[in-house]
Amino acid sequence: MTLGLREIVFISVALLTALPCLIVVFSRNILYSAFALFFTFLGTSGLYFFLDAEFLGITQVVVYIGGVSVLLLFAILLTKNIDEIRKTNMMSGVRMIMAGFGALALLGSFGYALTGSVWAMNGKGEYPSTTIKGLGDLLLSKYLMPFEVVSILLLAVLVGSLVIARRSVK
Amino acid sequence: MELTGITSYLIISFILFLAGLLTVVSKRNIIGIFMGIELILNSAALNFAAFSRLTARSLEGQMVSLFVIVLAAAEAAIALALLLAIYKRYRDINADNLTTLKW
Amino acid sequence: MKSFLESYGFLIVLFPLLGAMVNGLFGRRLQAKFGEKLIGWVASGAILFSFLLSVAAFITVTREDGRAIMNHVYTWLEAGSLKVEVTFLFDPLSTLMLLIITGIGFLIHVYSTAYMKGDHGFWRYFSYLNLFVFSMLVLVLGENALLLFVGWEGVGLCSYLLIGFWFHEKANTTAANKAFIVNRVGDFGFIVGLFLLYWLLSAAAGPLAEGKSILSFSFLTEHAGLIKDSTLFGVSAVTIICLCLFVGATGKSAQIPLYVWLPDAMAGPTPVSALIHAATMVTAGVYMIGRLNFLFSMSSTALAVIAVIGAATALFAATMGCLQNDIKKVLAYSTVSQLGYMFLAMGVGAFSAGLFHVMTHAFFKACMFLGAGSVILGMHHEQDIRKMGGLRKYMPRTFATFGLATIAIMGIPPFSGFFSKDEILWQAYSSEHGHPVLWLAGFLTAGITAFYMSRLVFLTFFGENRRRQAAHDEPHVEHETHGHHDAHAIKESPAAITTPLMILAFFSITAGLAGVPEALGGSNRIAEFLSPVLGHHVPSGEHNPLEYVLMVASIGAALAGVGLSYFFYIYRPGFPAALAEKFKLFYKLVYNKYYVDEIYGAVFVSGTKALSKGLAFFDKYAVDLVVNLSGLAVKTQARIVGWFDARFVDGAVNFVADSTLALGDNLRKVQTGRVQAYILVLLLVVALGIVVKIILV
Numbered sequence: 025m026t027l028g029l030r031e032i033v034f035i036s037v038a039l040l041t042a043l044p045c046l047i048v049v050f051s052r053n054i055l056y057s058a059f060a061l062f063f064t065f066l067g068t069s070g071l072y073f074f075l076d077a078e079f080l081g082i083t084q085v086v087v088y089i090g091g092v093s094v095l096l097l098f099a100i101l102l103t104k105n106i107d108e109i110r111k112t113n114m115m116s117g118v119r120m121i122m123a124g125f126g127a128l129a130l131l132g133s134f135g136y137a138l139t140g141s142v143w144a145m146n147g148k149g150e151y152p153s154t155t156i157k158g159l160g161d162l163l164l165s166k167y168l169m170p171f172e173v174v175s176i177l178l179l180a181v182l183v184g185s186l187v188i189a190r191r192s193v194k
Numbered sequence: 195m196e197l198t199g200i201t202s203y204l205i206i207s208f209i210l211f212l213a214g215l216l217t218v219v220s221k222r223n224i225i226g227i228f229m230g231i232e233l234i235l236n237s238a239a240l241n242f243a244a245f246s247r248l249t250a251r252s253l254e255g256q257m258v259s260l261f262v263i264v265l266a267a268a269e270a271a272i273a274l275a276l277l278l279a280i281y282k283r284y285r286d287i288n289a290d291n292l293t294t295l296k297w
Numbered sequence: 298m299k300s301f302l303e304s305y306g307f308l309i310v311l312f313p314l315l316g317a318m319v320n321g322l323f324g325r326r327l328q329a330k331f332g333e334k335l336i337g338w339v340a341s342g343a344i345l346f347s348f349l350l351s352v353a354a355f356i357t358v359t360r361e362d363g364r365a366i367m368n369h370v371y372t373w374l375e376a377g378s379l380k381v382e383v384t385f386l387f388d389p390l391s392t393l394m395l396l397i398i399t400g401i402g403f404l405i406h407v408y409s410t411a412y413m414k415g416d417h418g419f420w421r422y423f424s425y426l427n428l429f430v431f432s433m434l435v436l437v438l439g440e441n442a443l444l445l446f447v448g449w450e451g452v453g454l455c456s457y458l459l460i461g462f463w464f465h466e467k468a469n470t471t472a473a474n475k476a477f478i479v480n481r482v483g484d485f486g487f488i489v490g491l492f493l494l495y496w497l498l499s500a501a502a503g504p505l506a507e508g509k510s511i512l513s514f515s516f517l518t519e520h521a522g523l524i525k526d527s528t529l530f531g532v533s534a535v536t537i538i539c540l541c542l543f544v545g546a547t548g549k550s551a552q553i554p555l556y557v558w559l560p561d562a563m564a565g566p567t568p569v570s571a572l573i574h575a576a577t578m579v580t581a582g583v584y585m586i587g588r589l590n591f592l593f594s595m596s597s598t599a600l601a602v603i604a605v606i607g608a609a610t611a612l613f614a615a616t617m618g619c620l621q622n623d624i625k626k627v628l629a630y631s632t633v634s635q636l637g638y639m640f641l642a643m644g645v646g647a648f649s650a651g652l653f654h655v656m657t658h659a660f661f662k663a664c665m666f667l668g669a670g671s672v673i674l675g676m677h678h679e680q681d682i683r684k685m686g687g688l689r690k691y692m693p694r695t696f697a698t699f700g701l702a703t704i705a706i707m708g709i710p711p712f713s714g715f716f717s718k719d720e721i722l723w724q725a726y727s728s729e730h731g732h733p734v735l736w737l738a739g740f741l742t743a744g745i746t747a748f749y750m751s752r753l754v755f756l757t758f759f760g761e762n763r764r765r766q767a768a769h770d771e772p773h774v775e776h777e778t779h780g781h782h783d784a785h786a787i788k789e790s791p792a793a794i795t796t797p798l799m800i801l802a803f804f805s806i807t808a809g810l811a812g813v814p815e816a817l818g819g820s821n822r823i824a825e826f827l828s829p830v831l832g833h834h835v836p837s838g839e840h841n842p843l844e845y846v847l848m849v850a851s852i853g854a855a856l857a858g859v860g861l862s863y864f865f866y867i868y869r870p871g872f873p874a875a876l877a878e879k880f881k882l883f884y885k886l887v888y889n890k891y892y893v894d895e896i897y898g899a900v901f902v903s904g905t906k907a908l909s910k911g912l913a914f915f916d917k918y919a920v921d922l923v924v925n926l927s928g929l930a931v932k933t934q935a936r937i938v939g940w941f942d943a944r945f946v947d948g949a950v951n952f953v954a955d956s957t958l959a960l961g962d963n964l965r966k967v968q969t970g971r972v973q974a975y976i977l978v979l980l981l982v983v984a985l986g987i988v989v990k991i992i993l994v
Binding site: 030031034035038041042045046048049054057058061064065068071072074075076077079080083084087088091092095096098099100102103116117119120122123124126127130131134138152155158159162163166167170174177178181182184185186188189 | 197198201202203204205206208209210212213214215216217219220221222223225226228229230232233236239240243244246247248253254256257259260261263264265266267268269270271272274275276277278279281287290
Binding site: 215218219220221227289290292294 | 973
């Protein structure tokens, strides 16, 4: 394993992704969890860039960090008293333990799968340097249907969230 | 093993997944649970993207990742709208207390 | 004539039946509309018709030298091997009986029109009387034993109907019941005898009986010898059959031990007593033995039994007749006694003598009964002879006829009774089945008969009328209630009554000519006449001088009896009472008929009642107990099964339901309402699944 610059940056980005997860899981303070999530997203975006998926990376930042995280923070602040913010994100110990078992099992099976299988490399196609054009093409040709459906979905979400969140009609 | 090979991405996404799972299962705060969901979705998207670049060498994996991101956002909007509605009604966002669908 | 009889002989039987039906169905209306005269004409006319035909039949049979003429009417039964025809037989025996039945029957019908005058049930009486004649004719004319039995039963029924004619009195109905039931006991024996005869004969005859009517007399006469040597339970079968048949005869003809109904039967109207219980029905038993004489001849044991019982009955009944005070009862016991004579005759093998006595007895006994009826009418329904007396002044014709009939019964020559009775006594002594002791019994009976019959005559017709005397001594109280009719006037009965009396008295005197024995120069025509049926009468060339001795002896006994009676009741009227005082116990015993009725009542009647009570008790407590116990057992079992079912079966079902509910109750707790729990479960299961899959693979 060569430890060039690329690798070092990669490892740091990976750590940036993985470590805040633990904070998300184990923190009792919801604001801490929210901010940790923010960093995870950031790390994931970095990983996308490593994968030459620059459009995806940008989208990740814009949508997840700029949209979802902000929304999350808004929700937190709207629903919780700042004074007690330290005790806002409690966990159930029992469930944690049980889930831990499950996680371990999955971990074991994952390890087994990982070590036992060889990933088939069948990519013969040229991987474009800029993906945005390719994605655009795909979106409007092969994935047109999902595109339209998603747009309708977004419309529904828009209307739905307004309906759900508004004050009840008198 | 190549460090930037598929294996590391898989590991990372698995860690994200497990973290998200644990969060969903054990958190009492609804927003906490939601955070877990986001983590899980994120891990899936990452997985797709990794495979698309490193194994399949086509853009379709990214396509899926894109859609996942879009859907995650939409879902976030709905979930938080629901949360606000629940908060308005019960003034409590502890998942353990919201048990009206209990037996 | 013969062909007429062969085709239309049944008319003799049919006319009385038609008379009975007309009077029975329309009598009430006819009597109401046209009066009693029409009823009487219809009934008597029917009998007259039969009588005329009977005369014709008799003449025809005589001309045929005694060969049988048969009138086949139709086939009654044909079931397997049993074949019974309705055929009427005209031979010497049956035509003789025909003449007696229809002749005397006709006279009695005429008599009844006067006797039963004013009775409410006039039409019913004549209907029954015609029915009786019909049954008796069937009995006598029947060509086979079953037809005889039909008539046998029929006369029993009519006897019951007529004895209980005035059924509003309980005593009458009781007497009728007694007659019928005692008769039935006898009939049972008769039926058993018939069955045995049929069974054994059909077994012995085998192919010979193919398609033939076994019980017809022609078949029987021909083949009865086949069972001569058969045995039943080690005893000669013929003896058993004859004894069974004889039991029937004792019932019908009032012999020991089934005679008890006859004195009670006097509760019926007097003409009925005359016809049924003197002249005809009671002789059915004698006729039956005569008809089946070949069968009886095969068993000397049976004959001996018959003779002994006949003799015993004759003597026994005669003694009872001495002390009776009811005019009809005296005659009843006299009938029983005379019937004993007839059976004595049959028992010693003197069949024709017995039937000869049937004929003569019919005449003089009917005459006496009708005379008694006349007396009763004259005395305004008084029947106690102690209250009578001196009636010869008031009722001369009745007295004359009655007296003549009495002389006949006593056996004084040349009256008919002498010849028939004497023949019997001689045969009792000398016949191969006879015995001097039997003769002695008959001899004594003759003496006693004379005694009590003359007693009856003396007390009734001689001396002063005791009722009048009693009435004179008391003041007249109820004069005005009698209206124009003087209650104490006793006068002679009308012509309708006295004419039959005279006719019968005439025959009582002259009928003896039919059977004058050779010993006295006659040819015993009746025996000869009946010989085709009763066996050949061998005229013996020499006459045993003993016969004459016995004849004289019996006459002497009769005269002695009369003399004694004269002494008792005319010469020294107070003597009988004194004698009764001295021998009080003996007197009481005889007067109460040796308490036979009481013994029967205690043994049979009370015994049967006690038995039925016992059985009812048994049924109630033993049988019902068993039934109730079994019912209880079933109920208990049902309860147990029910408990079991409720507990276990239902328990199982309930358990299933309850466990389902419990399971549901517990399982719903899974629905915590918390999504995280669901996800947790999902996670665990999936993890488990993956692990298992990996491990297995």
